[in-house]
Amino acid sequence: MPELPDVEGYRRIWNRFASGKIVRDSHVDSDILRNASPRAFVTALRDRCFEEPRRHGKWLICPTDGPSVLLHFGMTGDLSWSVEEPERHRHDRAWFILDDGEIRYRNMRKLGGVWFAHDEREVTAVLGPLGPDAWKLSRQDFVGRLSGRRGSIKSALMNQKVLAGLGNLTVDESLWFARINPTRAVASLTDAEMKKLHTQTQKVLRDSIPTGRVPGKASWITGARSSPDPICPRCKTKLSRTTVGGRTTYFCSKCQPG
């Protein structure tokens, strides 16, 4: 599920259950740990204390009083806390044993993974050239990051180097609320449309973050996309389905004309 709202939910989970706790022991599958050996990872973290986690885009950065752990959730990642879910799941790929429980990283498809960083410089190197976080980005910065780009608005919004955190669902939802066709060229958007898009993107994030996911509400198109014959919740037109930026895209041809 992981787009910005989901990872924000994971940040809250990590903060609630892991912040201020000592790592007594840990485990990580060798194929999910992308830049270190499990032995070195476990040794470096043992007896370290987790501090407040932070999120940038779809990354969760979990510092200790020494090194940091970076988590990316791909399309099927999740976190769980052993007190709420006692049994380990077969797709749990890493876990951290604390004094009062175990926090676990689950990832069925193994897209994404776990990274290790000795210090802030290595954290930055792992994250790569990410754009500014999409949540609470000012309209000026939003417009500034998008302007001058030549491709479609959907591709630009999903490009993590432009803005960090938006994904297929949040982008489809934002464009639908702003009544902008996903295939429109960025350069073709008027100032008024850019303003509306910024407002609606922030609305989608604001309404999704508390529940830690893009809500499947009937009044949003995310709720419609899984149904066999999806219709626009606003005007009841049959939704169009196409591919933009390599992702399945739903839009309303009436509300979002091309």
Place this chain on the structure above:
DNA sequence: TCAGTTGTTTATAT
């Protein structure tokens, strides 16, 4: 058996 999946990277083409 086949298509599809909320993400990213890489190779290749434009």
Place this chain on the structure above:
DNA sequence: AATATAAACAACTG
């Protein structure tokens, strides 16, 4: 230099 596209990654579900 930017963009676009497809494939690959991996493991399911319907």
